[in-house]
Amino acid sequence: xxxxxxxxxxxxxxxxxxxxxxxxxxSFSLQExxxxxxxxGQTGSGKSTLAQHMNALLFPSIxxxxxxxxxxxxxxxxxxxxxxxxxxxxxxxxxPEYQLFEETVEKDIMFGPRNFGMDVEEAKxxxxxxIKLVGLxxxxxxxxxxxxxxxxxxxxxxxxxxxxxxxxxVFDEPTSGLDPFGKHQLMALxxxxxxxxxxxIVMITHDMDxxxxxxxxxxxxxxxxxxxDGRTDELFKHSDLSDFYLDKPQTMQILEYxxxxxxxTLDSMKKTPEEAAKAIEAAMKS
Amino acid sequence: MKNIVIGQYVPGSGFFHRLDPRTKIIAVLFLMxxxxxxxxxxxxxxxxxxxxxxxxxxxxxxxxxIKGLKPIFVLLVFTFVFQIMFNQTGEALATLNMGLSVSSxxxxxxxxxxxxxxxxxxxxxxxLLFLMYVTGGLAILTYGNVWxxxxxxxxxVYEDGVVMSLFVVMRLLIIIMFSTILTLSTKPTDLTQxxxxxxxxxxxxxxxxxxxxxxxxxxxxYIPTILDEANKIMLAQASRGADFSEGKLKDKITQIVSLLVxxxxxxxxxxxxxADAMESRNFVPGKPRTxxxxxxxxxxxxxxxxxxxxxxxxxxxxxxxx
Numbered sequence: 001x002x003x004x005x006x007x008x009x010x011x012x013x014x015x016x017x018x019x020x021x022x023x024x025x026x027s028f029s030l031q032e033x034x035x036x037x038x039x040x041g042q043t044g045s046g047k048s049t050l051a052q053h054m055n056a057l058l059f060p061s062i063x064x065x066x067x068x069x070x071x072x073x074x075x076x077x078x079x080x081x082x083x084x085x086x087x088x089x090x091x092x093x094x095x096p097e098y099q100l101f102e103e104t105v106e107k108d109i110m111f112g113p114r115n116f117g118m119d120v121e122e123a124k125x126x127x128x129x130x131i132k133l134v135g136l137x138x139x140x141x142x143x144x145x146x147x148x149x150x151x152x153x154x155x156x157x158x159x160x161x162x163x164x165x166x167x168x169x170v171f172d173e174p175t176s177g178l179d180p181f182g183k184h185q186l187m188a189l190x191x192x193x194x195x196x197x198x199x200x201i202v203m204i205t206h207d208m209d210x211x212x213x214x215x216x217x218x219x220x221x222x223x224x225x226x227x228x229d230g231r232t233d234e235l236f237k238h239s240d241l242s243d244f245y246l247d248k249p250q251t252m253q254i255l256e257y258x259x260x261x262x263x264x265t266l267d268s269m270k271k272t273p274e275e276a277a278k279a280i281e282a283a284m285k286s
Numbered sequence: 287m288k289n290i291v292i293g294q295y296v297p298g299s300g301f302f303h304r305l306d307p308r309t310k311i312i313a314v315l316f317l318m319x320x321x322x323x324x325x326x327x328x329x330x331x332x333x334x335x336x337x338x339x340x341x342x343x344x345x346x347x348x349x350x351x352i353k354g355l356k357p358i359f360v361l362l363v364f365t366f367v368f369q370i371m372f373n374q375t376g377e378a379l380a381t382l383n384m385g386l387s388v389s390s391x392x393x394x395x396x397x398x399x400x401x402x403x404x405x406x407x408x409x410x411x412x413x414l415l416f417l418m419y420v421t422g423g424l425a426i427l428t429y430g431n432v433w434x435x436x437x438x439x440x441x442x443v444y445e446d447g448v449v450m451s452l453f454v455v456m457r458l459l460i461i462i463m464f465s466t467i468l469t470l471s472t473k474p475t476d477l478t479q480x481x482x483x484x485x486x487x488x489x490x491x492x493x494x495x496x497x498x499x500x501x502x503x504x505x506x507x508y509i510p511t512i513l514d515e516a517n518k519i520m521l522a523q524a525s526r527g528a529d530f531s532e533g534k535l536k537d538k539i540t541q542i543v544s545l546l547v548x549x550x551x552x553x554x555x556x557x558x559x560x561a562d563a564m565e566s567r568n569f570v571p572g573k574p575r576t577x578x579x580x581x582x583x584x585x586x587x588x589x590x591x592x593x594x595x596x597x598x599x600x601x602x603x604x605x606x607x608x
Contacts, residue, residue, distance in 0.1 A: 083527055086524065093522045098548055099526065101546075102547075111528075164526065
């Protein structure tokens with residue numbers, strides 16, 4: 001196990017109303033290899049706060065986060081190199097505007113690796129490598145990141161973290177602002193990373209289809225509390241998802257509708273259109 | 287970064303809170319002139335007492351006022367020390383024969399270590415501890431020269447020096463206290479509205495006070511937002527290994543650039559968005575507009591103005607006739 005959350009709470013100081021509890025009493029653990037976690041919940045439920053605890057950008061107000069053996073608590077410990085934690089766990093923020101600043105895409109991608117002590121030549125090579133991974137070609141390397149479109153910026157910001165080569169990747173809404181094609185390209189990239197390196201990926205998203213199709217595990221937050229931690233298909237078997245302010249994936253919704261409308265008995269736990277079609281055929285035959 | 291309070295307004299219902307902001311601004315200006323008209327230490331001491339009374343009357347927490355004084359504490363100490371050292375007239379009050387020696391240097395070192403240790407253990411009262419440290423240090427320089435002395439000097443404190451330093455420090459304190467009362471009891475938005483109204487006559491010379499008020503209120507409104515953005519940018523860059531606390535100077539510069547560039551871009555983008563939003567609601571600069579809360583004078587404003595004029599008159603009286 002690589003990351004442990006032990007009864008972690010975090011509160012922000014609000015101006016007038018006293019402390020605001022963003023997440024409360026959260027405990028779970030995350031493996032270094034092979035996990036693809038969907039971190040879901042309604043807006044304001046504490047997903048981003050939780051994600052920022054995973055690489056010690058935020059320190060828990062109560063409790064303890066253990067990241068690759070380093071224990072992060074409320075107090076800053078001088079013996080711990082917090083920067084090293086950020087090399088182990090890479091976090092991509094939701095808005096690329098918060099991080100792009102260099103004159104060229106190449107330099108911007110190199111910023112992370114250079115901070116972690118990689119030499120210039122190697123960082124350049126890495127930049128050329130990751131820019132292709134995120135679905136842009138090498139001509140982008142010499143362009144100004146500030147003049148790119150929203151989706152391209154997003155990809156460059158993801159490339160900036162991939163270049164660091166962290167052991168675990170955390171993405172805060174990676175698909176927001178991407179077109180459907182870009183979304184699938186990105187998910188293919190995640191699957192590819194998982195296949196080749198086995199690295200665990202945590203993804204914050206509101207897209208239930210993506211969670212159902214790709215994630216192996218789901219963490220559901222509601223009002224700062226962890227209300228579900230388990231396999232994705234188990235989550236969607238849960239009869240009343242509106243409890244969590246969530247919705248079922250499209251495929252499941254359609255299959256369930258067909259089931260009730262035509263009085264069929266079919267297995268609605270299907271991920272792709274092909275599987276769904278097969279399930280319908282099977283149900284029609286019987 | 288989160289606990290920076292802009293304008294340090296504290297909600298309350300004391301006398302000053304209910305006063306019209308226009309009255310307050312004018313009153314503070316008049317009172318400052320009043321303070322600068324005073325000439326002797328007795329007058330200044332009376333003025334000091336009066337301003338303490340004002341704090342009590344306005345039911346403003348004295349702790350907040352002291353906190354407001356914190357940033358100028360160093361200035362106060364310097365003024366005090368320099369006034370004492372350079373005013374060499376009047377009766378000599380005390381002479382300290384100081385010197386440097388191996389023993390006093392050793393004592394000083396030990397004293398510094400003790401001070402740092404105690405300061406680390408007791409997190410609060412840092413200023414008090416510092417004063418104690420300075421006093422102790424002076425005592426060591428005076429009485430600690432028991433072994434291998436290599437230089438000596440003497441410092442004489444004169445009566446005028448003490449009086450002048452108290453006078454200047456009190457004057458500074460009073461002025462800061464007045465402005466702190468003003469900002470503690472007035473919302474920044476009320477302040478800008480009052481400024482707008484007060485500067486209104488300037489339109490004769492072609493300066494539109496509404497524009498200034500708009501500029502001020504927009505900037506005040508956006509300070510917390512921009513700070514929030516800065517915080518997010520810092521986290522995003524820290525996530526890419528930018529370490530804002532450590533590292534060599536050259537690295538630090540890159541890291542600060544990595545913070546500044548996105549900040550400027552976001553600020554410009556926000557201002558454009560704001561302009562669009564205002565335009566789409568038909569905002570026309572300089573057009574007269576109504577407000578939800580109109581400022582209005584009440585009986586207490588008349589009363590406050592009367593008191594201020596009384597104080598002002600009194601100070602002119604003592605300046606001319608005493």
